[in-house]
Amino acid sequence: MDFSEDELHRYSRHILLREVGAAGQARLRAARVLLVGAGGLGSPLALYLAAAGVGTLGLLDHDALELSNLQRQVAHATARLGQPKVDSAAAALRALNPEVRLELHHRRLDADAAQELIPRYDLVCDGTDNFPTRFLLGDACHLLGRPLVSAAVLRFEGQLSVFRGHLGAPHPCHRCLHPEMPPEGLVPSCSEAGVLGAVVGVMGTLQATEVLKLLLGIGEPMDGRLMLWDALAMRFREVRLRRDPGCALCGPQASIRDLSAHRAAAPLACTAP
Template sequence: MTRSLPLTAEERLWYRRQTVLPEIGEAGQERLKGARVLVIGAGGLGSPLLLYLAGAGVGTLGIVDFDLVEVSNLHRQILHRADRLDTLKTESAEATLRALNPHVTIVRHDCAIGRDNAADLVAAYDIVADGSDNFATRDAVHAACLAARVPLVSAAAQLTDGLLTTFKAWLGPPHPCYRCLFPDAPPQALTPSCAEIGVLGPALGLLGSMQATAVIREILEDEPGLSGTLLMVDAWRHEVAHTQLPRRAGCPVCDAPQPPVTGGNRLTSSPAESS
């Protein structure tokens, strides 16, 4: 389980409307304070996600992004503002989140994340939340999380729709991995970016808020989580559908022998280890 840190008197007051919830309580709030969450991307999904995680008092938030704030971001990336154009998104995000909740520690990672550095970045965190916009990044982040046995809460959105699920494939069947859902890199022609086809700001707000809730539930180990379930959200029609996401027979990732755990901070063990 994630570590707990005691609350100060000010924090007890700060989170009172949240600790009164039976789902959270003061013990849950102490676990939120002790948790370290890495968010990939301070963009359309990362904005609502980081705002709600910081607001909720998740104690340490790492942010990975290398981009600058552009004017075309502002309709949806609500961490950023018109007076911060051309500044790093991580810098803008840090300013917004510090102003929202000074109790939270923000750790900036002003870089891209890929095969070469994902394991090092993931190693310092308990949970990763991915809001990136391409297969290569998602695949690299998933591989690092699987090797380190770090839950990965993954969301994606385009147009007015989005997907949300959690990957914890090291737990074994029936938990699927990212490659069970996407066996191969899709051809570039089939994966147009938001820049090409557009995305609705509130759809990202909806997905990012749901992703933040999933992260909070992972921190509190509220079962069953979303591993093995795919949420499909149609923001325009106000519809949310759940479908089972099975482990795929013949998946090269799931069928591969599990390597030793990387990193040193994993507190979540597989059933085999805990029995």
């Protein structure tokens, strides 16, 4: 498999796993994953994917590091305050695993950016904190044929799913779960309602687990299922998601066939939890 001695040593615990082995580790090294948001979810997600040896990580975030981020965004450091988050996260990832290739996209997400960047990657992760960006990502990943691993957090709760509606039935898309964006102001952001930092860390780590399962082709992915976690009660529950035959994105009479509606909107922030 053409691994160096250092790589064999670094990934030895993976290679020992029958479900991974040297062949699986080679698949991880060949993979390309785009992380949208380098904050609370993106931090543990990026760290674990880099540690696992995912060959190329794309980091997309327009924001700069602020002091209030450090309560939960663990890829960053006080000494890097004011730096672009993609640069700060890259410093942590390079220190952890210099073999991983990083592609930094310090820009806002809009339809043109989605159209340009998403086809370059095998899989996309949503680590954002606003509905317009989430809907753009969900629509773009479906239309461009890329799996989307999505997590969300607020206060003491988190949720996780995988959307691969582009594969056809029975896989649902993100609009099978949320057909339309909620009215503005109905659901507060973490900056308005707060969030326990460790909850974001758990959800980002669960995202990383789903990404690795998909890249390796092992286990049972979360598509068709929505995991809900109440940290205060330490209770997990699962909701079955079904493909909606009337879905505007993946249904037979789909009305969303391109990203033109998103192009009419203003550029979107990739605000991270």
